[in-house]
Amino acid sequence: MQPALAITDLTVAYHDKPVLWDVDLEVPASTLMAIVGPNGAGKTTLIKAALGLVRPAAGQTLFYGRPYREQRRLVGYVPQRGSVDWDFPTSVLDVVMMGRYGSLGWFRRPGKAERQHALAALEKVRMADFATRQISQLSGGQQQRVFLARALVQDAQIYFMDEPFQGVDAVTERAIIDLLRDLRANGKTVIVVHHDLQTVPEYFDQVCLINVRRIASGPVAEVFTEANLRATYGGRIAFLGHAEDDEATPSRTEGMLKGVAD
Amino acid sequence: MSSTMEVQLIAIVVAAACALPGVFLVLRRMAMMSDAISHTVLLGIVLGYFVTRDLASPLLFVGAVATGVLTVSLVEMLTRTNLIKEDAAIGLVFPVLFSIAVILISRYAGNVHLDTDAVLLGELAFAPFDRITWGWLDLPRALLIGSITLVLNLLLIVLLYKELKLATFDVGLAATLGFSPVLVHYGLMTVVSITAVGAFDAVGSILVVALMVAPPAAAYLLTDRLSRMLGLSVVIAVLSAVLGYWFARWFNVAIAGSMAMMTGVAFLLAFLFAPARGIVALGVRRSRQRWEFAQQMLTLHLLNHEGTAEADDECSRNHLSHHLRWQPRFAATVIRLAEQGGLIQCDGMRLMLTDQGRRLAQEASLR
Ligand SMILES: Nc1ncnc2c1ncn2[C@@H]1O[C@H](COP(=O)(O)OP(=O)(O)O)[C@@H](O)[C@H]1O
Ligand SMILES: [Mg+2]
Numbered sequence: 001m002q003p004a005l006a007i008t009d010l011t012v013a014y015h016d017k018p019v020l021w022d023v024d025l026e027v028p029a030s031t032l033m034a035i036v037g038p039n040g041a042g043k044t045t046l047i048k049a050a051l052g053l054v055r056p057a058a059g060q061t062l063f064y065g066r067p068y069r070e071q072r073r074l075v076g077y078v079p080q081r082g083s084v085d086w087d088f089p090t091s092v093l094d095v096v097m098m099g100r101y102g103s104l105g106w107f108r109r110p111g112k113a114e115r116q117h118a119l120a121a122l123e124k125v126r127m128a129d130f131a132t133r134q135i136s137q138l139s140g141g142q143q144q145r146v147f148l149a150r151a152l153v154q155d156a157q158i159y160f161m162d163e164p165f166q167g168v169d170a171v172t173e174r175a176i177i178d179l180l181r182d183l184r185a186n187g188k189t190v191i192v193v194h195h196d197l198q199t200v201p202e203y204f205d206q207v208c209l210i211n212v213r214r215i216a217s218g219p220v221a222e223v224f225t226e227a228n229l230r231a232t233y234g235g236r237i238a239f240l241g242h243a244e245d246d247e248a249t250p251s252r253t254e255g256m257l258k259g260v261a262d
Numbered sequence: 263m264s265s266t267m268e269v270q271l272i273a274i275v276v277a278a279a280c281a282l283p284g285v286f287l288v289l290r291r292m293a294m295m296s297d298a299i300s301h302t303v304l305l306g307i308v309l310g311y312f313v314t315r316d317l318a319s320p321l322l323f324v325g326a327v328a329t330g331v332l333t334v335s336l337v338e339m340l341t342r343t344n345l346i347k348e349d350a351a352i353g354l355v356f357p358v359l360f361s362i363a364v365i366l367i368s369r370y371a372g373n374v375h376l377d378t379d380a381v382l383l384g385e386l387a388f389a390p391f392d393r394i395t396w397g398w399l400d401l402p403r404a405l406l407i408g409s410i411t412l413v414l415n416l417l418l419i420v421l422l423y424k425e426l427k428l429a430t431f432d433v434g435l436a437a438t439l440g441f442s443p444v445l446v447h448y449g450l451m452t453v454v455s456i457t458a459v460g461a462f463d464a465v466g467s468i469l470v471v472a473l474m475v476a477p478p479a480a481a482y483l484l485t486d487r488l489s490r491m492l493g494l495s496v497v498i499a500v501l502s503a504v505l506g507y508w509f510a511r512w513f514n515v516a517i518a519g520s521m522a523m524m525t526g527v528a529f530l531l532a533f534l535f536a537p538a539r540g541i542v543a544l545g546v547r548r549s550r551q552r553w554e555f556a557q558q559m560l561t562l563h564l565l566n567h568e569g570t571a572e573a574d575d576e577c578s579r580n581h582l583s584h585h586l587r588w589q590p591r592f593a594a595t596v597i598r599l600a601e602q603g604g605l606i607q608c609d610g611m612r613l614m615l616t617d618q619g620r621r622l623a624q625e626a627s628l629r
Contacts, residue, residue, distance in 0.1 A: 015344075048434075051434075051437075051438050052437070052438075053434055053437055053438065072438070072439070072440055075438065077434065077435065077438045079432070079434045079435065083432070083434060084431055084432045085289075085431070088289065088430070088431045088488075089289075089482065089485060089486045089487055089488050089490075089491050090427070090431065090486075090487065090488055091486075091487065094427075095431070098427075098428055098431070098432065098435060099435075101424055101425075101428055101439055101441070102438075102439035102440060104424070106422075106425065106441070107421055107422070108424075109423070109424060110424065134486035134487075136486070150435075
């Protein structure tokens, strides 16, 4: 089957500082993939380059075999929460409706259909009661759910989510992960920048470890190993109970992982 | 139409025309750009004049708009080098372009009608004398230009409301959805330039800046919806213009100056008295929160010592201020408020929780 996303030889540099070096990445359709790596590893940049928001120095990105320009409609994007001004004078419902703007095109105004769509998505993320609130009155977790609802109304095939669990409580995290599983069950592909290494095996099918270069990518069971994590995070990672033996199987890595020191 | 009436009409259309794009400048944190553009357009006018030798040529207008947009891209170019920040870039580009214009005027155009005082302050009082007659039409030029600008701005905002909103709120999403933020940005900057050129002839660049920034900034404090912010900005700008006009008439002072002052007054009023975000409302809310919190602390204290051996002492009206390290006056007020609010009952010196007070304390302890 054709991969949902195929990135080949992607290099991105800001001025002359390379942020991504010759990255290859293939994501099969209907999977949940985590992108992990330390701060400044280029995770956000990878997404932005794939979406044409920054211009790569080399390489190409194909969505179901075709470039982004032709597949815009198939791609949904949930940026990092901090990337917008939450004091902007607008309501929750309005922000969610923005997800429909792409299918409206230039000049056409959103109407009743877009409203219904947005309300249904807010219902799904359990934010319907907040529809008329101003967005500055939301907590971090609520903002994240609004962004998620906005992505849902885009009705895309592939979703990119940049740290959707950042600043979110445990209940919201569960709700979000349930939603992602729903998406996968409907044949969608979701690519998530994720920080909590402990939950990677539980939440995701595939993982991509990245630190300027792509260290490894593939099924979690195969590539989420201690060796790869060390290669990604360098010395800044702590493993528990490391004394026993060196052959860390993926499932054991899960139990041993203590966390990452930034 | 009397000239009093005409001057006010000009002021009204110019005020409304400036306030509309100003809303987006303020929301994009680009208010200072209006300052730069409204000054540098002069260079375009001067250069246009040197080419055409005709102050009425439309080429002057084109040149002015082009310098406005050029200002924006120069500022962006400088900012992109990462060597200086945007505010400094604006502070570099705009005086340079503006002073070139001033030098050119003073050296080569001294005897023409192009003087720098008029650029800064406008000459609204004389605007009715510069008329355009065209068939049955007989209007002050400034009124015609102002009206055209206003209609253009209205049209643009009505047509591109959703695009402007999206590109202002979330550049990334705008780009991924195919609404080129660069196009929207430069479109907006072109409109700001056109508005500045159209307006500054009549009201001067200082008032253009005041009208583009102060009414939207005031409206921002008064509402939390973009559409209402646009409407309120126009209302505030128009009111400031009209009030400013009459203020100038009564005290016999400069018209543009008193209009600009009125926009400042309008902002100050919103800053102080905006219902939710004004300083006064904020102060009231803080003080209420302080007293509510103190009452909560009181109930929690009483709950913790309820039914214990030291309750007589800990819950005594007289010893409370000692135990909680509160000023006696403050403690007395908190007790009075809590009593009035039905949170506690007094049995002689002894303070006791009511059921309502106990519930509040339990809620507080869960936080
Ligand atoms: N607009 C930019 N200009 C210059 N450098 C940038 C820019 N955006 C990101 N960088 C740099 O690129 C590197 C990767 O950033 P990013 O992709 O945001 O990392 P991550 O999302 O993995 O934390 C960082 O070192 C960051 O400082
Ligand atoms: Mg990032």
